[in-house]
Amino acid sequence: MSHHIVAVKNLRHVYPDGTTALRDVSFRIHHGESVAIIGANGAGKSTLLLHLNGYLVPTSGEIQIGDFPLTKGTLPQIRRTVGMVFQEPDDQLFMPTVYDDVAFGPLNLGLTGDDLDRCVIEALERVGARHLVEKAPYHLSGGEKRRVAIATVLSMSPDILVLDEPTNGLDPYSRRQLIALLKEFRHTRIFTSHDLDMVLDLCERTIVLKDGEVRADGPTLEIFQDEELLEECRLEKPLSLQGCPVCGGRR
Amino acid sequence: MHMADALLSPAVGGTMWAASAGTIAYCSAKVKRDLDDRKVPLMGVLGAFLFAAQMINFSIPGTGSSGHLGGGLLLAILLGPHAAFLTIASVLLVQALFFADGGLLALGCNIFNMGFFPAFVVYPLVYRNLMGTRPSRSRETWVTVFCAMIGLQLGPLAVVLETVASGIAELPFETFLLLMLPIHLAIGLVEGVVTSAIVSFVRKARPELLEPAAAASFATWSLRRVLVGFLLLAVATGGVVSAFASKDPDGLEWAIARITGGSELQPRGPLHQTLARLQGKVVLFPDYDFPKSASKTEPAAPAKVEHSLPVHSGTSLAGMVGSLVVLLLVVLSGLILKKRNLRKVYGIH
Amino acid sequence: MASIDAALLDFQRLDRLAAGSSALHRLDPRAKVLVVLVFLVSVISFGRYQLSALLPFFVFPAVLIGCADLPAGYLARKVALVCPFALVVGIFNPLVDTEIMVHLGPVAISGGWLSCASILVRALLTVSAALILVATTGFPAICRALEQLGMPKVFAVQLLFLYRYLFVLAEEGGRAARARELRSFGNKGQGMASYSSLIGSLLLKTWQRAERIHMAMLARGFTGAFQVRQHYRFGRPEFLYLCSWSALFVLLRLFNPAELFGAFLTGLFS
Numbered sequence: 001m002s003h004h005i006v007a008v009k010n011l012r013h014v015y016p017d018g019t020t021a022l023r024d025v026s027f028r029i030h031h032g033e034s035v036a037i038i039g040a041n042g043a044g045k046s047t048l049l050l051h052l053n054g055y056l057v058p059t060s061g062e063i064q065i066g067d068f069p070l071t072k073g074t075l076p077q078i079r080r081t082v083g084m085v086f087q088e089p090d091d092q093l094f095m096p097t098v099y100d101d102v103a104f105g106p107l108n109l110g111l112t113g114d115d116l117d118r119c120v121i122e123a124l125e126r127v128g129a130r131h132l133v134e135k136a137p138y139h140l141s142g143g144e145k146r147r148v149a150i151a152t153v154l155s156m157s158p159d160i161l162v163l164d165e166p167t168n169g170l171d172p173y174s175r176r177q178l179i180a181l182l183k184e185f186r187h188t189r190i191f192t193s194h195d196l197d198m199v200l201d202l203c204e205r206t207i208v209l210k211d212g213e214v215r216a217d218g219p220t221l222e223i224f225q226d227e228e229l230l231e232e233c234r235l236e237k238p239l240s241l242q243g244c245p246v247c248g249g250r251r
Numbered sequence: 252m253h254m255a256d257a258l259l260s261p262a263v264g265g266t267m268w269a270a271s272a273g274t275i276a277y278c279s280a281k282v283k284r285d286l287d288d289r290k291v292p293l294m295g296v297l298g299a300f301l302f303a304a305q306m307i308n309f310s311i312p313g314t315g316s317s318g319h320l321g322g323g324l325l326l327a328i329l330l331g332p333h334a335a336f337l338t339i340a341s342v343l344l345v346q347a348l349f350f351a352d353g354g355l356l357a358l359g360c361n362i363f364n365m366g367f368f369p370a371f372v373v374y375p376l377v378y379r380n381l382m383g384t385r386p387s388r389s390r391e392t393w394v395t396v397f398c399a400m401i402g403l404q405l406g407p408l409a410v411v412l413e414t415v416a417s418g419i420a421e422l423p424f425e426t427f428l429l430l431m432l433p434i435h436l437a438i439g440l441v442e443g444v445v446t447s448a449i450v451s452f453v454r455k456a457r458p459e460l461l462e463p464a465a466a467a468s469f470a471t472w473s474l475r476r477v478l479v480g481f482l483l484l485a486v487a488t489g490g491v492v493s494a495f496a497s498k499d500p501d502g503l504e505w506a507i508a509r510i511t512g513g514s515e516l517q518p519r520g521p522l523h524q525t526l527a528r529l530q531g532k533v534v535l536f537p538d539y540d541f542p543k544s545a546s547k548t549e550p551a552a553p554a555k556v557e558h559s560l561p562v563h564s565g566t567s568l569a570g571m572v573g574s575l576v577v578l579l580l581v582v583l584s585g586l587i588l589k590k591r592n593l594r595k596v597y598g599i600h
Numbered sequence: 601m602a603s604i605d606a607a608l609l610d611f612q613r614l615d616r617l618a619a620g621s622s623a624l625h626r627l628d629p630r631a632k633v634l635v636v637l638v639f640l641v642s643v644i645s646f647g648r649y650q651l652s653a654l655l656p657f658f659v660f661p662a663v664l665i666g667c668a669d670l671p672a673g674y675l676a677r678k679v680a681l682v683c684p685f686a687l688v689v690g691i692f693n694p695l696v697d698t699e700i701m702v703h704l705g706p707v708a709i710s711g712g713w714l715s716c717a718s719i720l721v722r723a724l725l726t727v728s729a730a731l732i733l734v735a736t737t738g739f740p741a742i743c744r745a746l747e748q749l750g751m752p753k754v755f756a757v758q759l760l761f762l763y764r765y766l767f768v769l770a771e772e773g774g775r776a777a778r779a780r781e782l783r784s785f786g787n788k789g790q791g792m793a794s795y796s797s798l799i800g801s802l803l804l805k806t807w808q809r810a811e812r813i814h815m816a817m818l819a820r821g822f823t824g825a826f827q828v829r830q831h832y833r834f835g836r837p838e839f840l841y842l843c844s845w846s847a848l849f850v851l852l853r854l855f856n857p858a859e860l861f862g863a864f865l866t867g868l869f870s
């Protein structure tokens with residue numbers, strides 16, 4: 001099924017102020033894969049993700065989502081296919097109530113009445129936030145906001161889920177819940193994170209960005225064993241792979 | 252500079268509501284036609300920004316008092332007139348509902364005074380003309396300061412006109428004007444200095460933000476048409492509303508009393524200052540609106556009263572007793588309803 | 601910065617009251633908005649020296665507070681905030697307008713005191729009506745009502761966005777102001793220069809936020825038209841609510857029950 005392929009070829013992006021955020025990025029992600037994009041602050045992760053649903057336009061290079069190259073004409077179709085959860089949930093939840101917020105996407109897709117209700121409730125149930133439906137977003141806690149933000153995207157039934165630092169700012173319990181939630185999602189998942197334990201838990205494959213270039217791309221476990229690479233990219237081994245501080249043993 | 256419901260007559264309030272509602276409708280149509288959907292969240296968030304900015308104070312050198320940004324001109328510079336007007340109007344609505352700044356009927360006046368002048372008079376007619384295409388830094392500064400000062404003269408002028416036309420506070424026009432304008436000259440100066448500093452800060456960091464509004468051409472003929480349209484609208488609604496109002500005998504008597512009653516001015520002596528200071532202490536958010544609150548406290552000073560008023564000393568005792576009884580009943584009804592509610596909630600019978 | 605925090609807390613408290621579940625809360629917001637408008641117009645249409653005729657109007661806030669089970673003390677405190685303002689406006693009347701208008705036994709009351717009290721009562725009435733409207737309806741619902749009553753959609757959306765980000769930005773601004781305060785000593789560092797750059801950077805951050813929100817909207821299929829669901833219905837209860845209050849206000853405006861009542865009572869005892 002070529003339908004859910006994400007292919008990026010020689011992507012380069014220069015911001016208007018002259019910062020070259022991405023130099024030359026190429027990779028290909030297949031249907032159903034779960035891929036982490038990691039790297040130091042400013043490596044270009046968020047910039048890369050913003051290209052995947054066409055918010056940023058490449059300075060040069062190509063992006064293909066499913067069967068379509070990303071162009072102005074295919075943009076609406078691609079935005080339906082790619083569900084994007086942004087780094088800051090406050091930016092994603094802009095409507096007066098949780099219901100309105102989750103319904104925003106489906107309404108734009110033309111759903112109304114009972115279909116709309118069902119779609120909204122189902123999405124909220126999947127993230128365990130059904131009880132928040134009539135609340136105002138500014139009355140939610142950080143973890144609740146994050147879950148509702150994910151529901152706003154799930155309600156559009158995307159084929160590809162893209163998340164920018166999903167576990168940022170969550171308490172250990174909410175983080176666990178979120179990881180379990182993401183494991184359930186059957187389609188393609190792409191995320192950036194500084195939470196390397198989560199990466200290890202969720203992703204078979206990892207792409208390491210450094211200064212706007214792909215420094216490494218391969219199985220997650222292999223990459224985390226390469227201490228030289230990790231140090232060069234200002235990363236660290238996940239705690240679960242490091243020796244136990246008490247007994248010195250390995251997991 | 253906020254007008255208050257308590258000082259407003261229905262005719263003036265209605266007229267200004269119509270004028271503001273008309274301007275909002277016009278601006279909404281214009282913004283919608285612009286087709287720049289980036290503006291949708293931008294205007295909203297900038298409104299929230301203005302609200303937040305007005306909560307933060309700075310100290311004014313040499314006076315020991317503090318002030319905050321008004322922001323009308325700043326928004327016009329950033330967003331262009333139509334979007335700026337809508338943004339200011341939305342901020343004023345929230346302030347009226349949550350902080351009782353002004354009030355709901357005075358909202359029309361307040362939106363007009365604080366939104367229309369900076370957005371549709373000062374910005375397009377003065378600011379854009381004086382600024383030219385490639386202004387030097389010093390030019391940018393003095394033009395901004397000058398424009399802020401004009402805006403803060405027109406607003407208070409309108410407040411004076413509206414108050415005098417309402418006739419509840421009876422200061423004579425000229426004296427009221429002499430009170431309001433000099434104070435706002437100083438406030439305008441401060442506003443201008445701060446606005447120009449913020450604009451130059453933005454220009455240094457992200458010059459492209461200041462371009463879209465400036466690039467949007469603002470044809471003068473359309474402005475003239477708008478202004479004429481509003482004048483007609485205001486006159487028409489004013490006529491209708493006051494025709495209604497004058498059918499009402501109380502209103503008529505009141506108008507007669509106003510015309511025949513002379514009035515004199517109470518100087519803003521130490522008493523007034525004490526009261527203003529007291530208000531600053533009593534209010535829960537003392538810093539929230541200082542310079543404005545200092546200026547919106549215009550004393551009402553009616554003088555000789557005509558005997559045409561329907562008050563007779565014979566009925567006054569009855570009135571007093573009746574009032575007490577009514578108040579008692581009112582409080583009681585509230586309490587009873589509340590009790591019943593509690594019972595329902597807790598299932599007590 | 602305590603003032604900003606206090607203002608925010610207060611704001612949130614009022615906002616939370618709207619989440620109540622009384623019958624009043626469930627009414628279509630249009631009915632509530634219209635009733636408040638009729639109320640306000642009735643109140644401010646009274647003559648300057650009217651006092652006793654205004655008092656029966658307190659029945660409106662009292663009944664609403666009772667029905668909706670609102671915290672009366674809290675609302676009274678909020679209403680009391682505007683009293684100093686109303687008093688400053690009205691306090692000069694008694695000094696200037698000394699014509700005696702009412703005799704209460706040995707006590708003579710001048711027109712100035714009457715009009716001053718009248719201004720105060722008007723302020724209490726109008727402010728409490730507005731606060732109760734917010735506390736029983738909530739700001740977003742008021743916006744929706746106004747939109748259904750003819751307010752342009754663009755402006756309704758503007759109000760919703762403003763309200764949504766008010767808390768976010770006020771907190772952000774509060775943090776920035778606190779940081780400035782902690783690093784300045786006395787009034788030094790609190791002046792216009794630091795204020796301008798503080799506000800300037802708040803402005804830039806706000807702008808970036810707007811860009812990110814726009815991004816999030818586009819990602820969910822936004823094409824320029826804003827869809828908001830409608831789930832209120834203007835039915836019989838609304839009609840009844842609107843008509844009965846309006847009728848009462850008109851009656852109270854035309855007849856003065858306080859005076860009638862009083863005449864009856866004093867007549868009884870004399």
Ligand SMILES: Nc1ncnc2c1ncn2[C@@H]1O[C@H](COP(=O)(O)OP(=O)(O)OP(=O)(O)O)[C@@H](O)[C@H]1O
Nearest residue numbers: 015016017019021040041042043044045046047048
């Ligand atoms: N709007 C912008 N204008 C100019 N430069 C930008 C802009 N956004 C990001 N950059 C720059 O592009 C580079 C990559 O930024 P990006 O946000 O993609 O990093 P990131 O990998 O997501 O970092 P983090 O881990 O901190 O989220 C950085 O050097 C940043 O300064």
Ligand SMILES: [Mg+2]
Nearest residue numbers: 045046047087
């Ligand atoms: Mg990032």
